[in-house]
Amino acid sequence: MDNHNDAGTELLNKVRHCTLCAEVLPLAPKPILQWHPAARILIAGQAPGRKAHDAGVPFADASGERLRQWLGLTAEQFYNPQLVAILPMGFCFPGTGKSGDLPPRPECAATWRQALLQPLKNLQLTIVIGQYAQAYHLPAAQSSVTHTVASWQDYWPDIIPLPHPSPRNNIWLKRNPWFTEQLLPKLQARVKQVLLRKME
Numbered sequence: 001m002d003n004h005n006d007a008g009t010e011l012l013n014k015v016r017h018c019t020l021c022a023e024v025l026p027l028a029p030k031p032i033l034q035w036h037p038a039a040r041i042l043i044a045g046q047a048p049g050r051k052a053h054d055a056g057v058p059f060a061d062a063s064g065e066r067l068r069q070w071l072g073l074t075a076e077q078f079y080n081p082q083l084v085a086i087l088p089m090g091f092c093f094p095g096t097g098k099s100g101d102l103p104p105r106p107e108c109a110a111t112w113r114q115a116l117l118q119p120l121k122n123l124q125l126t127i128v129i130g131q132y133a134q135a136y137h138l139p140a141a142q143s144s145v146t147h148t149v150a151s152w153q154d155y156w157p158d159i160i161p162l163p164h165p166s167p168r169n170n171i172w173l174k175r176n177p178w179f180t181e182q183l184l185p186k187l188q189a190r191v192k193q194v195l196l197r198k199m200e
């Protein structure tokens with residue numbers, strides 16, 4: 001980051017040292033995010049899973065492999081913070097419940113999200129993954145993930161809602177073939193357009 005982004009570096013350091021939810025998290029706080037004020041694409045996800053927590057890297061799991069495939073991005077592009085910001089709704093692993101990971105800690109978005117979103121002046125595309133990110137980034141949608149994703153043309157071209165890329169959603173993908181056949185090619189073309197666009 002250049003000197004005009006010193007404030008960004010300071011903010012990122014503050015987030016990385018956050019311990020706000022220490023008493024309720026199952027493991028020690030370990031905020032996992034990727035952020036730079038120059039980012040063009042924002043991935044608004046849920047919360048890191050256990051593998052991402054252990055690796056200290058967002059989407060370092062099967063979900064990440066599928067998400068990169070959906071977006072048509074190489075790992076190098078995906079992990080370039082000047083291209084892609086990865087801000088889950090909760091930055092720390094929230095623990096596991098009976099049917100998968102627990103919801104992201106609500107304190108997280110309330111404390112950090114606006115401050116991190118505000119400097120992203122080059123943002124051209126926001127990928128909204130799953131119900132918690134939908135509730136924040138598409139509050140007017142007020143419907144199921146499936147309905148919101150099926151209505152993707154309502155948000156085009158600045159926001160694209162997606163289901164979670166987890167292998168747990170394989171049945172959803174089978175039940176909704178339009179997602180793979182219609183939305184994914186459009187999504188990949190849109191990402192490519194953002195990558196190719198020269199920044200002023």
Ligand code: SF4
Nearest residue numbers: 018020021031092108
């Ligand atoms: S989940 Fe967010 S608010 Fe809670 S400790 Fe981690 S970084 Fe802080």
